[in-house]
Amino acid sequence: MNDRVDPALRSAARWPSSGVNRVPFDIYLDKELYASEQAMLFKGETWNFAGLELEIPAVGDYKTGWIGDTPIVLVRSADEGFSAFVNRCAHRGATLCFDKRGHRQHRFSCVYHNWTYDLEGNLKSVAFHKGVRGQGGLPEDFDYGEHNLRKLRVESIAGLLFVTASSSTPSLSDYLGEKMSAHIRRIFNRPVRILGTYSQYMHNNWKLYMENVKDSYHASLLHLFFTTFRLNRLSMQGGLVLEGDGGHHISFSKMATETGATTEYDLEKLRAQNDQFALRDPRLLKSWPEFDDGITHAIQGVFPNLVVQQIQNSLALRLLVPRGPGECELFWILFGYADDTAEQTEVRVALSNLVGPAGLVSMEDGVIGNFVQRAIEPHAEGQTVLEMGGRGFESQDSRVSEASVRGFWNAYRKHMRI
């Protein structure tokens, strides 16, 4: 048996019989399982977000990124066409592109021996292929067509470009499903404008961060800011949307609908319920209704590693890149719309203080994964408990639930065959 698959099967033997309401702790630690995830999940039948069409507006513009932890290049290879390939020369494996973004006139050339590829990744020329003065060079039967860059499929939805390494991944629209596609179109309903980008490094397994994104139960408990200033509380109307294998989710709420506001929060005596604080700068609480549906908060997780964020008027994409079993890096793209007024842009920029590595809300999300990682590393035996909101992963009208976390594990087990 392939030794990359074997560890996954070992984990399967240890997966608790009760199913996705328990998760073995060593799933966040196992080095061989990490390698299997790269092969079976990120390079398997999944679509991975790679960038926005507007980031590479002209033919020849490219952006580097990752599929799992494998470096890739995404390029606009024609007016309406996009290509992607692994960022590794087919000759002896040198990195082709080093910049985050750039432009190439028709060709990608490798710095090592000058093998050259077109914008679709086809090998076009090899330096000294006929040798020098009739000596050396490539054999007569060398076939250029067999030495293209490792190509990836590219598909887009509403200006978001996704790539897959597998020829058997279903179409992007089938992969996302109707509800998830509709939500992406809801957010990307007109041309957007990027307001800023950055990344944050986290010292935890990538799956701990994705679980946190899918865990609507923690938001108003862990995040003091949300609850203190009544931005997002479980007493607001909201719910969870899942479909299919549960890998994708949307958690949403409507700020204007909070009723009986303090009752449950007061009864629980929460750390996050604190009336001693007030804001000196009220701009942080400013917002306007962004969508007609009244939804003020919507977090969408697209399996395996993309987050689409609407926190009032703070809009962002977050892409999580695994960096080994115990590390990951989160890439943020904060955006507004091209037709925003100057005042709307100012509100979005002010609200960006809520998110990111030092965000008034998100800073806890950057460390909570490590609070788990450091506690399980010395003692990996045991398992988590995921029984909030039942034991399944269907849509529900409550966010006091771990249904989306269970959905993530259901999809994970399907892809990993464990």
Ligand code: FES
């Ligand atoms: S490694 Fe790229 S040309 Fe040799």
Ligand SMILES: [Fe+2]
């Ligand atoms: Fe959070």
